[in-house]
Amino acid sequence: MAVELQKSVTGRAFSVLDTFDANHRRQTLAQIARRSKLPLTTVHRLVHELVAQGALNRSTDGAYEIGRKIWSLGILASLHSDLREIALPYMEDLYQLGNDAVQIGLLDGFRCLIVERIAGSRTLSVISKPGARLPLHASGVGKVLLAYGSKELQQGVLDSLDRYTDKTITDAAELKKQLKKIKDLGYAHSEEELAVGARTLAAPIYGSGNKVVAALGIVTPVDNRDIMRIAPLLVASANALSKKLIAAGISDLSKLV
Amino acid sequence: MAVELQKSVTGRAFSVLDTFDANHRRQTLAQIARRSKLPLTTVHRLVHELVAQGALNRSTDGAYEIGRKIWSLGILASLHSDLREIALPYMEDLYQLGNDAVQIGLLDGFRCLIVERIAGSRTLSVISKPGARLPLHASGVGKVLLAYGSKELQQGVLDSLDRYTDKTITDAAELKKQLKKIKDLGYAHSEEELAVGARTLAAPIYGSGNKVVAALGIVTPVDNRDIMRIAPLLVASANALSKKLIAAGISDLSKLV
DNA sequence: ACCGATATTCCGTTCAGCGGAAGTTGCTCA
DNA sequence: TGAGCAACTTCCGCTGAACGGAATATCGGT
Numbered sequence: 001m002a003v004e005l006q007k008s009v010t011g012r013a014f015s016v017l018d019t020f021d022a023n024h025r026r027q028t029l030a031q032i033a034r035r036s037k038l039p040l041t042t043v044h045r046l047v048h049e050l051v052a053q054g055a056l057n058r059s060t061d062g063a064y065e066i067g068r069k070i071w072s073l074g075i076l077a078s079l080h081s082d083l084r085e086i087a088l089p090y091m092e093d094l095y096q097l098g099n100d101a102v103q104i105g106l107l108d109g110f111r112c113l114i115v116e117r118i119a120g121s122r123t124l125s126v127i128s129k130p131g132a133r134l135p136l137h138a139s140g141v142g143k144v145l146l147a148y149g150s151k152e153l154q155q156g157v158l159d160s161l162d163r164y165t166d167k168t169i170t171d172a173a174e175l176k177k178q179l180k181k182i183k184d185l186g187y188a189h190s191e192e193e194l195a196v197g198a199r200t201l202a203a204p205i206y207g208s209g210n211k212v213v214a215a216l217g218i219v220t221p222v223d224n225r226d227i228m229r230i231a232p233l234l235v236a237s238a239n240a241l242s243k244k245l246i247a248a249g250i251s252d253l254s255k256l257v
Numbered sequence: 258m259a260v261e262l263q264k265s266v267t268g269r270a271f272s273v274l275d276t277f278d279a280n281h282r283r284q285t286l287a288q289i290a291r292r293s294k295l296p297l298t299t300v301h302r303l304v305h306e307l308v309a310q311g312a313l314n315r316s317t318d319g320a321y322e323i324g325r326k327i328w329s330l331g332i333l334a335s336l337h338s339d340l341r342e343i344a345l346p347y348m349e350d351l352y353q354l355g356n357d358a359v360q361i362g363l364l365d366g367f368r369c370l371i372v373e374r375i376a377g378s379r380t381l382s383v384i385s386k387p388g389a390r391l392p393l394h395a396s397g398v399g400k401v402l403l404a405y406g407s408k409e410l411q412q413g414v415l416d417s418l419d420r421y422t423d424k425t426i427t428d429a430a431e432l433k434k435q436l437k438k439i440k441d442l443g444y445a446h447s448e449e450e451l452a453v454g455a456r457t458l459a460a461p462i463y464g465s466g467n468k469v470v471a472a473l474g475i476v477t478p479v480d481n482r483d484i485m486r487i488a489p490l491l492v493a494s495a496n497a498l499s500k501k502l503i504a505a506g507i508s509d510l511s512k513l514v
Numbered sequence: 515a516c517c518g519a520t521a522t523t524c525c526g527t528t529c530a531g532c533g534g535a536a537g538t539t540g541c542t543c544a
Numbered sequence: 545t546g547a548g549c550a551a552c553t554t555c556c557g558c559t560g561a562a563c564g565g566a567a568t569a570t571c572g573g574t
Contacts (some may be wrong), residue, residue, distance in 0.1 A: 009266040009531070012401065017330055025333050030551055041533050044553070049267040054571075057335075062552085066334040072370075073274055074331020075388040076282050077323040078314075085386075113329075118375070119345065137466040200349045265530075298564050301522070319521085393563070423523055 012038060014170060016046050017055070017070075022131060026063040033207040056157070079106075082250050084116055090216075090241045091118050100220040103128055104205070105141035107149065110157055112142040112215070127195055128219070137161050137175055138168050140200030141150065141215035147182040148204055148212035167192045186235050188215075189228075197222050202237035203233055208246050269295060273477055274312070274327075279388060282319040296470065338362075339507050346471075348375050357477040360385055361462070362398035362481055363405065367414055368397040369472070377488060386451055394418050394432055395425050395450040397457030398472035404439040405461055405469035411436070417482050424449045443492050445472075446485075454479050456491045461494035465503050473498065 006012045011181040019027060019035035027035070033043040047064060050056040054069035055147050075081060083104070091102040100117040111133035128134060136149075146157060154176075161170040169175045171216035182188045187203040202217035216238040220227050263269045276284060276292040284292070290300040304321060307313040311326035332338060340361070348359040358376040362369040368390035385391060393399035393406075393414050403414055411433075418427040426432045439445045444460040458472035473495040477484050 008306055010270050010303070010310060012325070012531095013267050013270065015310065016312045018326075020333055022333065023556085025335065025338070028551070029553095039533055041535095041554095042531085045531080045533095046267070049265055053267060053271045055271065066330055068336055069271070069275075070327060071331040071337050072388050072428060073277060073323055074328040074334075075386075076277055076279065076329075077284065077325060079325055080328050081282070081386070092376075119349075119472060122346035129332075129338070131329050210485035269562095277522075296564050298523095298566095299562085302562080304563095446526095479525085 012036075012042065013046055013050065015068075016043060016050065017176070020066055021099075022129075026059070026065045028063055032064065037042070040143070068150060072100055078250070079115060079159060082116075083245075084245050086248055086250065087216075087241055088118070090237045090244075093117065094216075094218055094230075094234065094237055097117075097233065098220065098224070098226065100218050100227075101128070103141060103217045103219065105134065105139075105145065105202075105215045105217065107145045107153075108133060110136060110153070112136055112145055115214075134194065135164070138164050138190070140188045140190045140202030140218075140219075141217040143178065143182060143188040143190060144202045144204050144215040144217075145212065147179040147188065164194050165192050165196050169193060187231050192222055199224065199227060201227060201230075201234055203235045205238050205245065208241040213245075269293075270303055270307065273300060273307065274323075277323055279386075283316070283322045285320055289321065291354065326346070335507070336372060339505070340502075343501050343505055343507065344473075344498055345372055345375070347494045347501075348373065351473075351487075351491065351494055352376075353476055354480070354490065355483065357475050357481070357484075359489050360398060360474045360476065362391065362396075362402065362459075362472045363470070364402045364410075364475065365390060367393060367410070369393055369396060369402055371398075372471075391451065392419060392421070393419050395447070395448045396474075397445050397476075397491065398474040399457030400435065400439060400445040400447060401459045401461050401472040401474075402469065404436040404445065421451050422449050426450060444488050446488075449479055456481065456484060458491055460488075460492045462495050462502065463499040470502075473474060 006015050015036040015038060016032055019032050024035070029044060029047060030040065032047065033040040036043060037045075047056060051058055051064070052069070054067045055069040056064050058064055087104055091104070094102045095118050101117060103114050103117040105114050107113075112135070114128045114130050114132045114134065117128060117130050128139070132143050136146040140229045146154060158172040158175060161168070161172065161175065163170050167219070169178065187201060189199075189201055198219055199222045200217055200219045202215045204212040205214040205216055207213035216234065218227075218230065218234060263272050272293040272295060273289055276289050280291065280294070281288070286304060287297065287303060288295040293300060295303075296501065304313060306430060308321070308324070311324045312322050315321055315325040316446050343363055348361070351359045358374060360371050360374040362371050364370075366401055369392070371385045371391065373383060373387045374387055383395070391399050393403040393410075403411060415429040415432060418425070418432065420427050426435065435445075444458060446451050446456075446458055448456045455476055456479045459472045459474045461469040462473055463472040464470035466474055473491065475484075475487065
């Protein structure tokens with residue numbers, strides 16, 4: 001976490017909010033102070049104001065969590081609502097094929113940000129909830145974004161390939177070969193590279209100017225042999241979705257990054 | 258909009274953010290200034306700081322909208338993530354019965370806040386996206402919350418019954434009778450009371466102490482005759498979900514209101 | 515060319531925000 | 545039982561960040 005020391009009030013307020021992430025959804029006052037690197041007294045005051053605004057909640061045990069105000073503002077973000085309205089029908093159709101989780105990921109720095117997902121009761125509980133940031137080299141959606149990404153992006157990612165399972169690709173040459181193949185085939189495939197038991201397929205979503213702006217993926221148990229037959233359907237869905245997004249003028253998802 | 262004049266910086270910052278709602282997802286600087294009742298110069302400065310933080314986006318045409326930072330913080334709200342994890346499987350099962358939209362609503366002042374929804378491609382495009390605030394007297398989920406709500410709540414709502422369609426119940430006595438029936442049956446039914454062509458069923462979700470904390474609803478086209486057969490299933494799902502929520506300790510959804 | 519609305523830059527004043535110090539609560543360990 | 549520690553809260557005098565009026569710039573409409 002590259003913590004910029006903020007001097008404006010709003011900056012400090014967001015330093016406080018930024019200490020919240022998927023692994024720190026509930027924090028005590030002292031935790032927030034440590035993580036934001038702000039004086040405890042300052043955090044105390046800010047947090048109280050944020051609670052008064054409904055931006056934070058204090059639960060009964062004294063810990064703080066993100067409040068309802070932020071949530072209801074968040075769903076107004078076009079990232080969420082525009083994309084969701086257009087993409088959900090396509091995702092739903094894919095879901096019906098085999099009740100496998102379906103997800104959409106965006107490039108976010110050197111990670112893949114999951115912005116939408118559907119999953120049912122029988123779906124394997126994936127790591128990739130909305131808001132999750134998956135590694136680019138170890139997920140279907142990630143590899144798609146990487147394959148179609150810029151030279152700089154690929155260089156940056158290839159330099160440090162973290163290992164998640166014993167099938168994670170940590171060899172740069174091998175990964176490069178795969179990226180080439182992904183562009184040839186038009187879709188990516190991964191098997192237990194991020195989590196044991198999970199297999200994924202993913203296809204690129206295009207914005208205007210044939211630029212890849214997102215990836216549409218499907219996650220299924222590793223013992224599901226049918227999955228490869230789904231690939232053409234996935235690619236077709238991604239293409240149809242691309243056209244819809246461009247027609248709706250939502251082709252610059254990148255600016256949301 | 259009861260605009261409190263805010264004197265703290267955070268207060269002012271949220272006055273700015275609060276001008277964004279479902280009907281004002283994209284606003285110009287001047288619009289924000291007018292709606293927040295803050296001096297233009299002040300808003301100008303605040304908005305620029307918020308853009309720098311990623312809390313707002315400025316799109317190419319100069320208008321501002323909620324940014325990605327707020328979105329990613331919002332999905333950390335327990336309102337969203339805790340409830341979602343537990344409720345989605347049940348909602349998904351109901352959805353599979355007939356591909357009708359399924360929704361969960363919470364009491365929020367004199368309205369029903371939709372916090373979760375699933376819907377597919379063929380689903381009629383309902384008004385009730387997540388974040389929507391439905392009237393209590395003219396929606397299935399709303400009527401459930403109203404029926405099990407406090408005397409004060411009922412009084413407040415019954416005092417002014419807005420009309421949305423020609424089937425909207427605007428007669429207080431008639432509505433009172435319905436509320437009683439809802440408590441007897443254990444579920445609510447509405448037909449084109451909010452939007453023409455839509456019919457809904459809804460059942461209460463209980464928290465600890467047998468308090469109704471939310472409502473689970475299903476929205477279907479008005480010509481769907483099967484729907485009444487779903488009622489017992491809906492009630493059963495709502496009860497099962499209630500138990501799960503209590504077991505998980507998420508029985509005080511009300512504090513999120 | 516003129517007008518009205520919107521957006522941006524400038525700058526002197528002042529009060530909201532700051533954070534160290536000290537006090538309170540509540541826990542753990544000897 | 546009480547000393548010690550950590551989390552939390554209250555107090556208060558100093559100061560620079562926030563404020564917003566005025567001037568300027570930009571855009572679109574007629």
